[in-house]
Amino acid sequence: MPSVSSVRIPGLATGMDTDTMIKEMLKGEQSKVDKAKQKEQTTKWQQEIYREIIKDTKGFEEKYFSLSSKNSLLSSSAWSTLTVTSSNPNVITATGNAGANSMNYDFNVIKMAQEPKLSSNKTLTNESTLKELGLNLDETFAISFGKDGKGLSKEINIRTEPVYEKDDSGNDKLDDNGNKIIKEPADTIGTLINKINDSTSGEVKASYSEITGKFTIECKETGEKSKIEIKKGTPSVDVDGNTTVVYDQPSNALDFVFGVNNNSSIGENSQIEIKDKDGSVLKTINEEKNIFTIDGININVKGLGETKLTSKQEVQPVVDNMKAFVEDYNKIMDKVYDLLTEKKKVDYPPLTEAQKEDMSEEEIERWEKKAKEGILRNDSEMRKFMDDMQKSIFGDKMSILNDMGLTSHDDYNKKGQIALDEKKFIKALENNSDKVYQIFAKDDSSVLERMKSTIKDYTGGSSSIFARKAGLEKTASAVNNFYSEQLKRQEEGIKKLQRKMSERESQLYKQFANLESSMNKLNSQMSYFSQM
Known part of the structure; x- marks a missing residue:
């Protein structure tokens, strides 16, 4: 145990092991400091775990709810089962939206839209x-x-x-x-x-x-x-x-x-002829922009000339993206459910500094893994997050989502997770992909928009629920949150206990020093009398 006293007087006169005796006398104070530090460490771990969940959730949001992400599920094209191919991409490129009509026409770009x-x-x-x-x-x-x-x-x-x-x-x-x-x-x-x-x-x-x-x-x-x-x-x-x-x-x-x-x-409008397989002009269109939509297909005019646009139905890319979405979502819910239900290991409190000195790094790592278990058991904000996410998915759409293949998981140990019946989902896409898009992502009442809104409530900014609890990086909440405030108070409490222990230690060394001094005087007197 380190001491603030700069003077150490061994028990030369008394024959006592002063340092050991004082250390034993300070065991009560040291125990109080250790317990306060253990409580502080638990709070740090709780904050760290919360921030891991925040990071996972925001990563999930950016992957599936950001329009700039290749995996975004909010755009109409993400639900399109129609793949459009251009024979000359230098003239036109095209992509299908949900519910787009089949395409098998020749396009002749006579004039592109021009700016004044x-x-x-x-x-x-x-x-x-x-x-x-x-x-x-x-x-x-x-x-x-x-x-x-x-x-x-x-x-x-x-x-x-x-x-x-x-x-x-x-x-x-x-x-x-x-x-x-x-x-x-x-x-x-x-x-x-x-x-x-x-x-x-x-x-x-x-x-x-x-x-x-x-x-x-x-x-x-x-x-x-x-x-x-x-x-x-x-x-x-x-x-x-x-x-x-x-x-x-x-x-x-x-x-x-x-x-x-x-x-x-x-400026000038474009002039584009659309022809059938026999070369007959079905329609001449004039558009103000070189990017427009016709029959649910996004057209991007690149240059003058002719190209053939053909399409084919292909549901697998949509299915694969949805499967990945369900898998990533379930990973987060599985992690949250484990945090809420795992039992606390009372025999594995956070290690003190003295305990760590006698252990290897691997032993410390194994111990701390067990010590972290159960520290967020039945956490109210985490439980509400899981419940609100489940409500945002199904809400009043339980029946229609079940028909499309999306259900809540029937395994009791996978509470909060969702399951995808691929056969039902594929059938729904093949029958009417536009309806699937409408239910999942078309407007604010859709499943994914409600999920996005719920995630924003919990991780969207300084005032979000998880930010107030544990703090979001690069926001004011990073230091102004429940756990950070707790840590400040705990740190102050630890310093106060350490000051008291230091004062007690100094007092004890002073008392032993006085005893040594008295014993030295007594020994001198005894030596004098002995010589007499």
Whole structure:
């Protein structure tokens, strides 16, 4: 047992083993410290186990409930039993949604959907100043963009001459070489591009090509309803004499770049022919975008030309993903159920430091594995989590889910787990995959959306149930939670007990030191009398 006393006086006069005697006298205090540390260790383990469940649950959520995951079950395409193949992926690629119609048609892309675009009619450089290109005066114009005449207008100010810094007298400031100090430079094609891009938040893109020497402004939206236009403002004065500017008239502000009266552009729709096996045109479609859906199949137009789209029914990928989902879910529920039901090993409390000194690492590991058992037995939050997950799955859909092959597990030892009857599930998919998708994932009342909502209640953020109990990483709850607060109090209690033990230890050493001193005096006197 370590001591805070810096002085150790062995029992030279008394013949007593002082250290051993004091250690024995402090056994009661040491026992209190050990028990407090054991309780603290149990709390740490409880928090660690909770955080393992949180990690497992969030990993499960990200795998099956995130639309960006390849295993996501929330998208319609995840429930599609239709595999679509394109003979020329450079023209069109396609994927089926749940309930999609069979596909066996030729597609001829005559024209792709285009965005509205203005392009310079002369060769420029990025450093070309607007004055060099023909702009003589500073101007203000607006770029209007959007669909159906409901475009937004963003004001752009362009400058032909630089603005110089002035002193207090209004004179131009000069640098050490006698040159005027520029406050704002004159605009170039490069600075004009930056102004347009900064003001339109990505909805309009201005760019310059070193290869072609062209300056272009194009709208993000494609289709004939999308329009981009350069407008001039109409000033108006209200009754209070305040002037406002409404940009509502076509402007020739950039004639020196785009050419006279070339101040607006309208996008174009695609033109795609759909033909039967005999080559007859069944339908010509015009779409505003190059990505659209027809007969439940997602079409992504990549280029001009012809391709053949064919489909076949294939349920196995959907079944395999569902089987993996059930297996991963059951692993979590199995772990939680074990935590709730395993009995506590009363003969295996957390080890003290003294006990660990006499054990190997393997022995300590085996002991602590048993010591952790049962420390969350009948935990109320864990039990409610299991119950709420079960309710979110079946709720009022027990009968229809059973018909589709999903049931609660009939093994009593697998409480909270679910079972999948593959034959029933395959039959449901083959008969009506869209209905399966509707029940499992289509809207907020579906099985998976309810599961996602329940998981969010327990692990979704700082205020979630498990976060308040054990804390979520990278949130305020990481330190502000039930277990962390317990650990703070336990740590303070341990320090208090250790201080008391140290004070008691110091007191005992002082008493033994006094005894030694007294015995030394007595021995000296006895020696004196003996010599007499």
